[in-house]
Amino acid sequence: MGIVLDGVDYAVMGRPILQGISLALDEPRIGIVGRNGSGKTTLLRLIAGLVAPTTGRVAVDGIDPARDRKGVLRRLGILFQNPDHQILFPTVAEELAFGLRQMGQEARAAEAAVMRLLEAEGRAHWAGSATSTLSQGQKQYLCLQAVLMMEPGTILLDEPFAALDLPTRARMARRLSSLAQRLVTISHDPEAVVGCDRVIWIEAGRVFADGTANEVLPAFQDAMQRLGAGDADIDIAG
């Protein structure tokens, strides 16, 4: 079980983004690192079923995430990089209830579950608040709670710390590490995946390295520093 990618290619209008990806992911904490533009976000979108592979097969606990949307909702949640692209509702309570309603719960039951959660988190006064008035860290927290409401077995995190200041980042890291769910974290920052059981390094659309954090991260860091010492921004994609 877990997440399986089998010979996956993904191309946009003939331009390859990912090539020959075959992975079986079932560790509790998985990190995916790579430079901007390496294809790591596309990999996340493939796993989440937001796009379908051009060739090859993706399976989450045996189901196709792009086809069986209902089935994948219970298995997999995704936290996007920018909370403003994720929050769909004007108030906190509506945002949290949406996922439950999507999974077929009645409005009343969903509302009650939301209130229980907010009370347990000591944030009952948030219920009627406008989501647009929350701080960046609070928005990120809300997005995480909205994902957790749906009780998925796996959560995909896209640069979860990118927009957070240091205290918020520490709180978020603590919160994430306490979760029972399998976490797949993608980041350009090795710091964000340092405690992972397995780290995969994506470079130019392919798996470049795959192993424990101790095996992969020092080499990744070295390579990034070498690139940084040179003139890294000359090439234009396409």
Place this chain on the structure above:
Amino acid sequence: MLTLTSPVETRLHRLPAGGKLAVLCLFSAGLFLLRSPVWLALCLAVVALLHLTGGRDLAWRGLGALRILWPFVVIVTLWHGWTGALVEGTAIILRMLAAVAAANLVTMTTRLSDMIDVLSRVMRPIAPVLPPRRLALAVALVIRFVPVLSARVGQIVDAHRARSPRRRPGWRVLAPAALAALDDADRVAEALRARGGAG
């Protein structure tokens, strides 16, 4: 427009949303049947009194919300002053103030989700074409993304001003703002799909 619902709970908040909207409809229609400024002034007084039952804060906010009407008041006054039809002019201004103030009062004292419930009930006959849940989602998305888009326009205006001697870029932000809105819409569509779609 986002904080239209007053956070201070008043007696008016507890009345059913459907009832309030029905009364509002009848009241507004009635305003158009009345011609005499005296009767219209009385209507406005009733609306003002209803505001006051919700406390001084609510009444102040209601008054503040009427400020956007001043250009219309000026134009109507000038026009009717010029044509010498001051009685008709007064009637028009009173009618406008009473109608907008009454609508504001209902908005301020009704939760958005209750408003959407009423809307879904009223729209039920066309449910096969437009499912009520989808309608409700559309209303919520509009309200959610007004501040997001206006912040986005603000960023574009700032980016323009940072590299231009013009103080206000004016129409020049239209194209980048429209493209940014489309880009945001794509991402939001994806987030919606990640949580089960518009279904």
